[in-house]
Amino acid sequence: MAYFLQQLASALPVAALYALLAFGYSIAFAVTRRADLTYGALFGFSGQVFLLFSDFGWNRLWLVLPAALAMGAAAALIYTLGAGLLIGRSVMRGLAERSANAVVVVSLSVALVLMELSRIAAETRSLWLPPFLNTPVILWADPLFPVTLTAIQLLNIVSMAVVVAAGHGFLTRSVWGRYWRAVSDDAGAAALCGVDRGRVFVAAYGLSALFAALAGILATSYYGTMDFGAGLVFGVKILFIAAIGGQTAPLLAAAGAAAMGFAETLWSAYGPMLWRDFAIFSFLVLVLVLTRKEKLQP
Template identity: 85%
Template structure:
């Protein structure tokens, strides 16, 4: 029983990460209606920029660790948000009205550019953060097998859940959220009602990039590093997991992604690790085929 509870507790950080990623992706997808690998690339790019500037602040500026991490986080937010804003305004807004294949190819190109930029900046070195906030917190005081999580796991989980809840409240109650829903449902009708679809599109893409940047920073702080190829891997993974709950419904997409994170952790605990990704993605493909809905514009 204690082992099962530990697996449930260990699933919380990854489920929260997947939920935040799917939530942010769904905000952008609702206005583009195109499969987009850029979101995962921005996630990986944020983590790599966080590592680069934290390493620079620690080894070149001789800052203490909290200040080095803070500088890295600020620069990662600035670079990733700026990249997302530029991509949304100059690339995706121009291509979203074309065929879906155009956006997929462009997003793959953007992902490769971001991946190579970070790799060249790091001189192909794998940078690692020193462990911090790794004090275990006992959740279930079993003398034989205590259930624990570290401080950084708890902090990341709470912050990611708060971002999803806060984002949903903002979308539901703000004036911009109403404009976003109008453009998502019918951009032509929204334009007739005076809604500037261009600004809503760019703002949605920038909001999505901001959430990807935060997720990249938190994930890198937890795992200690971010691989150069993580952008494409997470781009494909987010594309699939966001579709579980519905790519145009951010909260449902987040809940579906959290369920996948739970399933992935339980499979790692009780099933063969070699077959984990194959089993998870096979189940997702089967689920999408059985519950397929037409979500892309012709």
């Protein structure tokens, strides 16, 4: 029983990360309506920038660790948000309006560019953060098998849940959120009602990049590093898991992604690790096929 509870506790950070990533991804997907690997690349890019500037502040400027981390987080937010707005305005907006299928191809190119930029900037070095906030917090004091999480895990879970809740509140209560829903439902009808769909498109891409940046910072703080290829891996994974709850409904996408985080962790605990990704992706493909609502045109 204690082992099962520990696995559930260990799944919480993964589920929270997937939920945050899926929530941000669905904001951009609602206006592009095409699979976009750029989001995962922005996630990895954020983590890499966070590492680079934290390392620079720690080893070159001799800052204390909190100041170096704050410097890295600020740089990651600025660079990732700027990259997201630039990509949304200069690349994806025109493609989505003229050739939607090209979004899929170009997003892979953009992902590769961001991955290579971060690799070249880091000189192909794997940077690691020094451990911090890794004190175990006992959740269930079993004398034989205590259930624990570290302080950084609990902080990440709470932070990600708060960000998702704040994002949902913003989308449902703000004027811009109503514009975003109008454009995602029917961009042509929204334009006839006076909504600037181009501006909403770019803003949605920027907001999505902001969620990717926050996820990258929090994930890198927890894992201590960010691999150069993580953006592509997470891009593909989020593309699938966000579809469980609905790629155009951010909160439902987050709920579906969280469920997959629990399933992935429990499979790792009780099933063969070699078959984990195969089983997870097979299940996701099956769900997508069974729930596909698009009808074939005669």
